[in-house]
Amino acid sequence: MEYKVSIALLHTQLASGTLTCVQHVQQYLTNIQANTHLNAFLEVFEAEALERAAYLDELWQQGTHLPLHGVVVGLKDVISYQGHKLSAASKILENFTAVYSATAVERLLQAGAIIIGRQNCDEFAMGGSNENSAFGKVLNALDNNRVPGGSSGGSAVSVQANLCQISLGTDTGGSVRQPADFCGIVGVKPTYGRISRHGLLAYASSFDQIGIFSHTVQDAALVLETIAGADNFDSTALPSAVPPYSQYLHDTQLQAKRFAYFKQSFEHPSLDTHIKQQFEQLFNDLRRQGYTVEAVDFPLLPYVVPTYYVLTTAEASSNLSRYDGVKFGYVHTQAIQSLDEFYKQNRSNGFGKEVKRRIMLGNFVLSAGYFDAYYTKAQQVRQLLHTQTQAIFEQFDAIISPTVPTPAFPFGEKSASPIDMFLADIFTVHANLVGIPGISVPKYTHISGMPFGIQVFTNKEKEAELLATAAFFEQL
Amino acid sequence: MMITDLYDVVIGLEVHVQLNTTTKLFSADANLFGAQPNTHTSPITLGHPGSVLFLNKEAITKAVQMGIACNCTITEYNYFARKNYFYPDLPKGYQISQHTVPICVGGQVYIHLPEGGKHIQLNRIHLEEDAGKSIHDANDAYTLLDYNRAGVPLIEIVTEPCLQSAEEAYQYLTEIRKLVRWVGVSDGNMEEGSLRCDANISLKPKGATTLGTKVEVKNLNSIRNVKKAIEVEVERMAALLQEGEPIVQQTRSFNADNDTTFALRDKEEANDYRYFPEPDAAPFLVTDEVVKTIQQSLPPLPYTLYQEFTKAYALSHYDALQLLADKGIATYFTQVVAEQPFYKTAVNFICGPLKAVSQLHQGDTVFPLPVATTAAIVQLIHNKELSFSVVTEKLLPYLLQHPSDAVTVAVEKLGLIENTDDADVLAWVNQALTNHPDKVAAYLAGKKAVLGALLGEVKRLSAGKANPQKIQILLEQQLQLLKK
Numbered sequence: 001m002e003y004k005v006s007i008a009l010l011h012t013q014l015a016s017g018t019l020t021c022v023q024h025v026q027q028y029l030t031n032i033q034a035n036t037h038l039n040a041f042l043e044v045f046e047a048e049a050l051e052r053a054a055y056l057d058e059l060w061q062q063g064t065h066l067p068l069h070g071v072v073v074g075l076k077d078v079i080s081y082q083g084h085k086l087s088a089a090s091k092i093l094e095n096f097t098a099v100y101s102a103t104a105v106e107r108l109l110q111a112g113a114i115i116i117g118r119q120n121c122d123e124f125a126m127g128g129s130n131e132n133s134a135f136g137k138v139l140n141a142l143d144n145n146r147v148p149g150g151s152s153g154g155s156a157v158s159v160q161a162n163l164c165q166i167s168l169g170t171d172t173g174g175s176v177r178q179p180a181d182f183c184g185i186v187g188v189k190p191t192y193g194r195i196s197r198h199g200l201l202a203y204a205s206s207f208d209q210i211g212i213f214s215h216t217v218q219d220a221a222l223v224l225e226t227i228a229g230a231d232n233f234d235s236t237a238l239p240s241a242v243p244p245y246s247q248y249l250h251d252t253q254l255q256a257k258r259f260a261y262f263k264q265s266f267e268h269p270s271l272d273t274h275i276k277q278q279f280e281q282l283f284n285d286l287r288r289q290g291y292t293v294e295a296v297d298f299p300l301l302p303y304v305v306p307t308y309y310v311l312t313t314a315e316a317s318s319n320l321s322r323y324d325g326v327k328f329g330y331v332h333t334q335a336i337q338s339l340d341e342f343y344k345q346n347r348s349n350g351f352g353k354e355v356k357r358r359i360m361l362g363n364f365v366l367s368a369g370y371f372d373a374y375y376t377k378a379q380q381v382r383q384l385l386h387t388q389t390q391a392i393f394e395q396f397d398a399i400i401s402p403t404v405p406t407p408a409f410p411f412g413e414k415s416a417s418p419i420d421m422f423l424a425d426i427f428t429v430h431a432n433l434v435g436i437p438g439i440s441v442p443k444y445t446h447i448s449g450m451p452f453g454i455q456v457f458t459n460k461e462k463e464a465e466l467l468a469t470a471a472f473f474e475q476l
Numbered sequence: 477m478m479i480t481d482l483y484d485v486v487i488g489l490e491v492h493v494q495l496n497t498t499t500k501l502f503s504a505d506a507n508l509f510g511a512q513p514n515t516h517t518s519p520i521t522l523g524h525p526g527s528v529l530f531l532n533k534e535a536i537t538k539a540v541q542m543g544i545a546c547n548c549t550i551t552e553y554n555y556f557a558r559k560n561y562f563y564p565d566l567p568k569g570y571q572i573s574q575h576t577v578p579i580c581v582g583g584q585v586y587i588h589l590p591e592g593g594k595h596i597q598l599n600r601i602h603l604e605e606d607a608g609k610s611i612h613d614a615n616d617a618y619t620l621l622d623y624n625r626a627g628v629p630l631i632e633i634v635t636e637p638c639l640q641s642a643e644e645a646y647q648y649l650t651e652i653r654k655l656v657r658w659v660g661v662s663d664g665n666m667e668e669g670s671l672r673c674d675a676n677i678s679l680k681p682k683g684a685t686t687l688g689t690k691v692e693v694k695n696l697n698s699i700r701n702v703k704k705a706i707e708v709e710v711e712r713m714a715a716l717l718q719e720g721e722p723i724v725q726q727t728r729s730f731n732a733d734n735d736t737t738f739a740l741r742d743k744e745e746a747n748d749y750r751y752f753p754e755p756d757a758a759p760f761l762v763t764d765e766v767v768k769t770i771q772q773s774l775p776p777l778p779y780t781l782y783q784e785f786t787k788a789y790a791l792s793h794y795d796a797l798q799l800l801a802d803k804g805i806a807t808y809f810t811q812v813v814a815e816q817p818f819y820k821t822a823v824n825f826i827c828g829p830l831k832a833v834s835q836l837h838q839g840d841t842v843f844p845l846p847v848a849t850t851a852a853i854v855q856l857i858h859n860k861e862l863s864f865s866v867v868t869e870k871l872l873p874y875l876l877q878h879p880s881d882a883v884t885v886a887v888e889k890l891g892l893i894e895n896t897d898d899a900d901v902l903a904w905v906n907q908a909l910t911n912h913p914d915k916v917a918a919y920l921a922g923k924k925a926v927l928g929a930l931l932g933e934v935k936r937l938s939a940g941k942a943n944p945q946k947i948q949i950l951l952e953q954q955l956q957l958l959k960k
Contacts, residue, residue: 321569366750
């Protein structure tokens with residue numbers, strides 16, 4: 001049964017008395033029950049969500065109407081929620097319970113949201129297909145033989161299949177935008193630091209950013225303006241004030257007028273022909289409407305994926321060192337002879353294959369003798385990328401592209417080749433490398449029957465422009 | 477033949493100082509020594525998943541204070557790096573440290589040596605976080621871990637390899653401990669681990685230009701142990717070289733129970749720390765204005781005061797060092813001499829009888845008399861209105877009992893005003909000479925030592941009221957007359 005309710009509609013219905021928060025939660029619980037095969041949730045907080053819904057109904061009755069009153073949210077299992085398990089879809093944290101809540105979660109709760117459960121993902125957010133979870137793959141609800149995308153696959157499918165209203169995912173190289181694209185929903189990754197990372201289990205600290213899944217740009221904007229902003233726990237959180245994005249969506253002043261696209265992106269062999277044709281048509285339509293759409297030369301394109309994987313694996317190798325079995329997490333039961341043995345057994349048996357691959361890659365690029373050739377070089381590319389991107393934003397309001405070169409692919413198609421899997425990130429990682437915001441707006445249906453969308457980038461801290469432009473595409 | 481005749485000893489010291497900030501370097505956990513184990517351990521300290529950082533500005537200020545005190549250049553654009561290694565007391569699997577850009581660069585610390593002073597050149601002072609504590613000897617089956625210390629801010633003060641003896645190392649550490657207390661950045665307590673030292677030692681043939689293979693000695697928990705460890709290590713290395721044995725580059729530990737060092741690990745076993753910039757802590761700026769403000773907040777520093785004491789006040793090296801033993805003494809002295817300019821008399825009184833009855837509080841001498849009282853006493857002594865001995869034996873004990881009495885009142889109450897009237901003193905002198913013809917004869921026969929006995933007799937006759945200088949002058953004058 002389709003139960004697709006926007007935040008505005010929910011509040012209208014709460015106001016008219018045609019819906020209660022409890023009924024709202026029950027609808028999602030029913031959908032979750034009916035779709036367990038999708039494996040989107042690792043845990044559903046059923047009793048707790050109903051209890052909170054009842055409390056929120058009471059509040060509403062008393063006249064207290066909160067900005068996200070009754071909004072049902074799922075959390076990717078890398079976002080900390082006090083008193084609840086936080087496993088990163090990994091065996092190494094299978095029984096770990098968070099002792100504090102992420103700032104984003106605190107702000108959701110203060111705004112009246114209901115957390116319905118934690119969602120499956122690629123282990124430690126490493127992957128692009130959600131085939132790397134220690135607790136099984138997540139299925140695309142539209143075609144169960146296809147991947148939902150990753151790493152926030154469970155979060156995307158939850159919104160796609162109406163198992164919750166909103167999901168919080170994380171986007172280190174496209175992990176929100178890519179599954180949003182594969183599932184036909186909205187996925188937004190704000191500017192680096194726009195949402196505090198306090199409580200976001202780190203994969204690559206200088207890339208990680210919490211992102212939002214929703215059916216509409218309007219809902220994403222409402223959630224973003226609630227959870228974004230400075231935070232005393234995170235020195236990399238941006239200090240600037242957060243505008244009320246949801247009120248600016250139809251401000252034509254903010255909508256992008258001058259679009260750039262990368263020549264090399266549209267010449268890239270991995271780009272699906274149908275997607276390419278659709279975009280050529282889009283560009284022509286936009287030009288007819290008086291918008292500027294221009295190809296810009298972007299010779300760095302072949303370097304973005306390697307740069308991304310050098311730097312993220314380096315940071316990951318260090319970020320994941322804390323999972324050693326000393327203070328928390330998986331401890332191998334076999335008799336241990338030495339401290340080294342203790343570490344090796346815990347980590348070898350606790351981490352999955354992809355995580356171990358990235359830890360080893362990261363340690364390699366940071367090692368004495370290789371550091372300059374890999375890490376330093378990649379940092380230089382990152383700097384170059386930053387400079388070139390800024391130059392583009394001097395002439396253009398937004399950069400536009402497909403989110404992914406192909407629509408959702410069948411399970412197993414890229415598992416044998418990590419490089420092919422990595423290359424699927426070619427259009428998304430740019431935003432994380434330079435810290436700019438990006439969004440994937442669902443728009444088209446591929447001849448395969450799968451959805452695909454439009455990706456928009458704007459300059460740093462220009463989420464108002466990004467969301468207004470996304471709203472424009474949504475209605476195009 | 478001495479070791480130092482054959483070899484040049486080259487020593488570099490790395491001193492870790494725990495900063496006495498209220499909270500830890502990147503979290504709001506209290507920075508406290510001696511608390512119940514694992515009670516100052518937030519998720520940030522323990523490196524829980526999702527924990528990030530917020531930099532403690534007080535730690536930056538304290539690092540800069542120490543940098544200024546050591547004449548370092550302060551770095552404007554700073555960032556941290558991660559030093560990656562596994563150890564159970566390292567919660568995150570990496571230590572956050574300033575690998576590439578230390579907050580303070582260069583600088584020097586002046587040490588006083590019997591043969592004259594020496595500037596010890598610093599390489600750097602950088603900020604980093606402390607690790608937790610592993611306790612290996614409390615339980616046979618387990619190593620116990622206390623994470624209270626994890627994340628406590630440290631500065632690491634690194635010298636160039638420019639120290640040449642265990643004695644220089646001893647003096648340098650004494651100076652560093654004094655300086656951290658002086659500036660107020662640490663209690664400098666080595667027993668509690670607030671100040672820790674590693675020594676890098678190498679030997680090279682006398683006059684050679686290339687350095688020998690170095691050995692690092694760790695776990696030196698007192699200044700005495702640093703000196704001792706260097707002495708025994710230099711002997712060990714010299715003996716090896718004498719035998720033609722190679723010196724292995726290694727890390728050694730000092731055993732204070734039997735004054736020996738033993739190998740912990742060889743260089744081959746050294747970690748590759750895989751340093752890279754810390755992405756969780758935003759870079760921070762220390763602007764010239766900030767440096768200026770911090771500079772103005774600092775107390776006068778020992779080296780500056782030494783120059784002032786020895787040059788402007790014309791005090792001896794010995795006196796200056798006595799005054800600079802701690803900030804309490806130097807500050808008190810400076811305040812006392814601001815009220816009257818009798819520097820030498822002030823040193824004698826403050827570092828003599830007054831210091832003997834003072835107390836130490838957190839490494840600083842605290843004097844029992846108000847500055848005005850001491851200034852008044854110094855003035856009385858200088859003007860010879862009271863003798864030093866009367867002050868020490870009578871006035872000081874009385875004032876310690878009655879600290880609120882003004883000096884003039886105390887002197888009055890004790891009846892200490894000395895008689896300097898020539899006629900009175902002359903009468904007592906003549907009386908004494910009459911009473912002791914034998915001593916007079918001895919004096920006239922050249923036994924000058926009897927003068928003291930005669931002086932004492934005059935004091936006795938005057939019941940202590942005759943001014944000693946006056947007695948001496950008149951006594952000598954009368955004896956000269958008799959001689960003629």
